[in-house]
């Protein structure tokens with residue numbers, strides 16, 4: 001017997017407030033969901049999109065890829081790029097979602113796995129909120145279903161007492177479910193996904209029922225290949241996924257572009273004043289991060305030790321955002337070396353003993369000698385004092 005999951009449980013954050021798609025929700029929410037923040041772009045794409053759409057998709061695969069990578073529509077509507085990286089990666093990710101295989105986004109921290117997963121779900125299903133956050137403590141109920149114990153005790157097991165997981169809701173409604181940090185979830189809990197992904201059904205033995213996935217259902221999982229390996233996925237589960245590896249930005253220019261774009265977006269959402277001349281400082285943060293990450297200076301001449309942190313693009317974004325806030329509130333409105341120095345130090349020196357040595361060596365042998373970096377050298381010395 002097949003059952004439907006019933007009305008979507010009320011999201012406490014949204015209860016009583018305006019519907020998610022209104023401007024009120026977008027302007028007052030600290031961090032609107034992708035489908036709300038980019039509602040206008042999604043609507044423009046849907047209106048112009050005449051290519052075939054898989055069952056229950058809001059857009060065609062082509063339009064989903066355009067939403068992620070950016071572009072200009074025939075009528076001049078500009079779609080901003082969300083992901084900056086190889087087009088093929090996005091195309092493979094999107095087409096995977098149109099097949100019967102689930103999508104696994106893999107990469108080191110800060111390579112936009114979560115970001116891409118959210119935007120894919122927003123573009124494909126118009127809803128990025130059917131999300132399970134994976135941790136060492138994620139229980140099976142978070143992936144399958146739980147019970148409302150008051151109702152369970154009062155009336156026994158019934159549909160009314162059942163609390164569906166985001167995955168169950170996605171199955172019943174033909175939507176995209178998301179599982180974050182899949183490899184942090186204990187192996188036996190991960191395995192509850194096997195039946196869901198292979199048989200496309202979720203049995204409810206207590207009721208003698210099942211929820212069968214409706215067409216349009218699929219799942220996007222993310223996993224860090226630095227924390228713990230993909231080996232932690234059982235081979236049975238791994239076979240249900242197409243794996244797409246998100247790389248670190250290939251060139252410094254690409255990374256500067258990503259940081260500048262995101263900082264601009266974040267700055268606007270935080271009402272930070274625009275800082276026009278920030279690009280030089282962004283370039284410097286990215287250079288420092290890349291050199292320390294790669295263990296060699298940009299000119300290839302000097303070998304360096306790498307610190308223990310990941311120094312990802314995402315961290316460069318937060319260092320620059322923090323610097324912008326300093327410049328705006330306590331500086332003269334121009335992003336300067338002194339505004340990013342403390343942030344860089346905090347990102348680089350994670351382990352107080354070992355990383356400090358690495359940083360000091362970099363500072364004295366590379367930063368100090370570099371033309372035009374005197375102000376930065378001084379600011380870092382002061383931040384480290």
Ligand SMILES: Nc1ncnc2c1ncn2[C@@H]1O[C@H](COP(=O)(O)OP(=O)(O)O)[C@@H](O)[C@H]1O
Nearest residue numbers: 082083084085109110111112113114115313314
């Ligand atoms: N290639 C990229 N294109 C666009 N944004 C990126 C890219 N790499 C990193 N970012 C930015 O980095 C931030 C953090 O990414 P996130 O998705 O949390 O990383 P992950 O889940 O891989 O650890 C996001 O704000 C995202 O915009």
Ligand SMILES: [Mg+2]
Nearest residue numbers: 113114115222
């Ligand atoms: Mg993530």
